[in-house]
Amino acid sequence: MATRDPIRMFRDYLRRKGLRCTAERDEIVQALQRTSHHFRVEDVVADLAARGSSASRATVYRTVPLLVEAGLLCVGDALPGGEFTYEFVHGRDHHDHLCCLRCHERIEFAERGIELLQIDVARHHGYRLVGHHLDLFGICPKCQALEQGGG
Amino acid sequence: MATRDPIRMFRDYLRRKGLRCTAERDEIVQALQRTSHHFRVEDVVADLAARGSSASRATVYRTVPLLVEAGLLCVGDALPGGEFTYEFVHGRDHHDHLCCLRCHERIEFAERGIELLQIDVARHHGYRLVGHHLDLFGICPKCQALEQGGG
DNA sequence: GTGGCTGCAAAGAATTTGCAAAGGG
DNA sequence: CCCTTTGCAAATTCTTTGCAGCCAC
Secondary structure, eight states: OOOOOHHHHHHHHHHHTTOOOOHHHHHHHHHHHHSOSEEOHHHHHHHHHHTTOSOOHHHHHHHHHHHHHTTSEEEEEEOTTSOEEEEEOTTOOOOEEEEETTTOOEEEEOOHHHHHHHHHHHHHTTOEEEEEEEEEEEEOHHHHHHHHHTO | OOOOOHHHHHHHHHHHTTOOOOHHHHHHHHHHHHSOSEEOHHHHHHHHHHTTOSOOHHHHHHHHHHHHHTTSEEEEEEOTTSOEEEEEOOTTOOOEEEEETTTOOEEEEOOHHHHHHHHHHHHHTTOEEEEEEEEEEEEOHHHHHHHHHHO
16 A cells, blocks of 8 residues: 555655645644544644644644645535535545535545546547546435425 | 526526525526626626616625526635635536646536436435536646657 | 744634515415 | 515624744754
């Protein structure tokens, strides 16, 4: 397994960018590993606070964009109020998402057929495909039921 | 051209849901047609204000989620500060994007096969599919050539 | 030793909400 | 008529920012 330590990956990224490796940044990455797979920034803040970490809310907010750029996080969908969800993508197989517009349930799926067609599209345009980002939006079964019941 | 009138599409949606067709909601859809293809909620608010529309900011915010669910709008990228961009989708004129990571060329494409598979995925999970957001990332032919030349 | 990083708390924005009045079906 | 929708503006909530001291390099 080539799964590398995410803390190390982030440090490598920071060094490449001439930024500094700090205890706070390490702690934030550790928090990502403890937090649920799909999470909000506030979840990380809460986790750190509960552990008595020295990393503050502001530092978390300042670090998240770096983590996204480093490839450790993906931006997910938005919650009412404009808050974002993120996904910790380190060391996991690629997958796409099916999201409920109502309750924001987030189902992961991998569809070989779609990926193959993507390769076709890229090739048709002469592109060498590197990656993709696919979100499907819809209404989940539960919310559909509520709808008919009189939601 | 099979493109249906978006106002009518929205009204149909509202009726299906037992919601009401109002002048304000019509005006918001009209504003979408005037606003640039990718826009922010505040752009719509500004457009309506400039026209002296009776639709207020609150109403716009309350209507946008309905438009997304109705399939007339797609959620686009997020801006710093948590603000969203939206995209006005004309019925079946929907398209996805193929982006070059080097030169940021942005090609639009529509691949029926992918869309059909998406419907399958959604159905398999019991979801009613409303929309999707797909970006392919790669290297365009020109940049590939430069690469080999010694980029 | 230097320049980036951090915490704190207040500022800044975007979005939501409550309530009474107006209007669609 | 009943129930949804609306406007207004305050409230809520997420995110950014300014500054002084600390710390990685």
